[in-house]
Amino acid sequence: MAAIRILAIETSCDETAAAVIEDGRRILSNVVASQIELHARYGGVFPEIASRAHVEAIVPVIEQAMREAHLGFDDLDGVAVTYGPGLAGSLLVGVNAAKGLALGRNLPLVGVNHLEAHIYAHWLEVEAEGAAPARLAFPLLVLIVSGGHTELALMRGHGQYEYLGGTLDDAAGEAFDKVGRLLGLPYPGGPAIQQAARGGNPAALRFPRSWLEGSLDFSFSGLKTAALREIEKHGAPPQGRLLADLAASFQAAVVDVLSAKAAQAAEKFGVTAVLLCGGVSANQALRAAAAERASVPVYYPPPVLCTDNAAMAGACAYQHFIAGRRAGWDLDVVPGLRLV
Ligand code: KG4
Ligand code: ZN
Numbered sequence: 001m002a003a004i005r006i007l008a009i010e011t012s013c014d015e016t017a018a019a020v021i022e023d024g025r026r027i028l029s030n031v032v033a034s035q036i037e038l039h040a041r042y043g044g045v046f047p048e049i050a051s052r053a054h055v056e057a058i059v060p061v062i063e064q065a066m067r068e069a070h071l072g073f074d075d076l077d078g079v080a081v082t083y084g085p086g087l088a089g090s091l092l093v094g095v096n097a098a099k100g101l102a103l104g105r106n107l108p109l110v111g112v113n114h115l116e117a118h119i120y121a122h123w124l125e126v127e128a129e130g131a132a133p134a135r136l137a138f139p140l141l142v143l144i145v146s147g148g149h150t151e152l153a154l155m156r157g158h159g160q161y162e163y164l165g166g167t168l169d170d171a172a173g174e175a176f177d178k179v180g181r182l183l184g185l186p187y188p189g190g191p192a193i194q195q196a197a198r199g200g201n202p203a204a205l206r207f208p209r210s211w212l213e214g215s216l217d218f219s220f221s222g223l224k225t226a227a228l229r230e231i232e233k234h235g236a237p238p239q240g241r242l243l244a245d246l247a248a249s250f251q252a253a254v255v256d257v258l259s260a261k262a263a264q265a266a267e268k269f270g271v272t273a274v275l276l277c278g279g280v281s282a283n284q285a286l287r288a289a290a291a292e293r294a295s296v297p298v299y300y301p302p303p304v305l306c307t308d309n310a311a312m313a314g315a316c317a318y319q320h321f322i323a324g325r326r327a328g329w330d331l332d333v334v335p336g337l338r339l340v
Helices: 036-040 047-068 088-105 114-123 172-182 189-197 221-233 240-269 284-293 311-322
Strands: 005-010 015-022 026-034 078-084 109-113 140-145 150-157 160-166 273-277
Touching (some): 005 047, 005 088, 047 088, 078 114, 088 109, 109 114, 114 311, 172 240, 189 240, 221 240, 273 284
Parallel strands (some): 005 078
Antiparallel strands (some): 005 015, 150 160
């Protein structure tokens, strides 16, 4: 059977990304143009700036993805695009670029849910520590931890999800970003806190953990407030040893709850493995704690496939493509789209 090649486009937040994926697994190209520097001065993503940066970058990024895949548009079998969740103005740029290409080249269009795409990063062929094997047996436990989401779901098959729990307030990545800002660290806070935490003592400050006993939900707002109080005590942005201890203690509090609940859910639902997904799954402390606590294997993609990219959207689109699902020309963006 001839290989199926999909060009995937992802513009849900602040990365303009395009990738060509073969048979849902092989990465022929994976281009990500990050806007981090544009947003850093605002300490977070500024929506209108994000949309405008996508408008500028989208065509060059698509051209680069095609060039690096050594393919022409006629070699493609379909065009896939993220239509939600995310920032409306950002999503619109990708959706319209994908429609234009699909219409112009008479190619089928596939709509992708960004949360499901984060899960499908695990189906991409990569050689890296922690990468999932080529064949994963269902059911699987999925922990999606990103800038906008914190969700635990049971995956019973391709496209079959059961919601188990989620955050009641801030997403895990959002907590990292907000506390990063309080600590005087650059945006995004996640990688900056991980870096600052090196050499810090995770038990130096006993930050609260919201266990929400009996549920698989999460809450990070109390932790954020506790971090703010501790930082305020010292007047000026913390430096040196204090910064390292604050970062390490905050990170430990987030990681503790995420890893414990993932392990608990894995046990409860008898899954074959735990899949860590989304930007926060790049966090080394989370990877280590989840692997230590769970009684089944824990997989995580390499960092570039944890944070937003189009390769994962291409892997996800392949499953929809082979199931015959196509988007119509009326495909619209859905900023609040959910996994289930
Ligand atoms: O998945 P993603 O790229 O975008 C969304 O869909 O939201 O996730 C971005 C989030 C940011 O909040 C960022 O701070 C966090 O992932 N992040 C990390 C790390 N790398 C990225 N958080 C903790 N540790 C990291 N190493
Ligand atoms: Zn994401």
